[in-house]
Amino acid sequence: MSESAERDARHKARMERKKALIDERIAQAQDEYGLLLVHTGNGKGKSSSAFGMVARALGHGIKVGIVQFIKGSATTGEEAFFRRFPQEVRYHVMGGGFTWETQDRQRDISMAKAAWAIAVELMSDPEIGLVVLDELNIALKYGYLELSEVLADIEARPMLQHVVVTGRGAPPAMIEAADTVTEMGLIKHAYKNGVKAQPGVEY
């Protein structure tokens, strides 16, 4: 079977399973398939919650793929930590810094596309049970990636693979496609009292 036919077959199987679930309106939650989870909102915890799921998955012997679409200047704690487990975690950080640091849109777009190609590779591997697409919503917001293509690629993943998408301002179509959406709301933030970002908390 060609790669494209395999992909279509996976998509069809996924949609049939989803339709069957919804059609049957199962009273007791029984069935199992890979979820699309979206963490959005202006509060904290969108990315860290995804990284907590990585820890959970690893505890269950599930392999993980991570693509970070926004890279700050410093190596983050999560990157330093999860790179300790190269057999269990495939960790990719998109090159370059934030857009307002680089100020070169074409460069940002080509890096986002390269990062997305890696995401698609991870989402084609049924051995990987969880894929984290960290700050993907930001790349979509800036128009670095085509939303319809991104959603189609996510839909075409293996049946049992979970995907977590993080970032403020999740587009409505992403929320529509998701199984579970959490909005992290800001009630209070230490920055406002003059406390600087601290390792282990903010990055």
Added chain:
Amino acid sequence: MSESAERDARHKARMERKKALIDERIAQAQDEYGLLLVHTGNGKGKSSSAFGMVARALGHGIKVGIVQFIKGSATTGEEAFFRRFPQEVRYHVMGGGFTWETQDRQRDISMAKAAWAIAVELMSDPEIGLVVLDELNIALKYGYLELSEVLADIEARPMLQHVVVTGRGAPPAMIEAADTVTEMGLIKHAYKNGVKAQPGVEY
């Protein structure tokens, strides 16, 4: 210096630092002290976000203490995973199951108190940079622990130690005491479509 005097001294130093920060209304966030973070609300990600912070902290070489106040019947992925690092993580799970499983309030109270004693021990160790008090809000909600004592013990921790408290229904005094509060709001949940809780996502 006696233990109680040390504790009072730590509390005084913390309050002075906090007051100084607020008094000066520092325009640029510059200063550093251990934060109290609260993750509450009905959505997902309260605990997993705390466990993501654990990964971050470990990536920065920061030691971590974890107390889980609610234990389900199965070992969780986060427990299985973080127990791999006994030199870096002190992991404690309160004995017994959920309250509706045990139906023995006195037993639950004594277990909560024993778990709190461990939390206080972790919060007395300046070598530990991050303490996670997972589902503490639930123990408070059931009245298993005295809120005022809990808050006083948290305030008396070492200056640079971060504490994360999770669980729905954070009491107002906890929110008042916190530096950063995030409310995880539920927008959409896969359970409602008949999908069962899955390893790596829910536990």
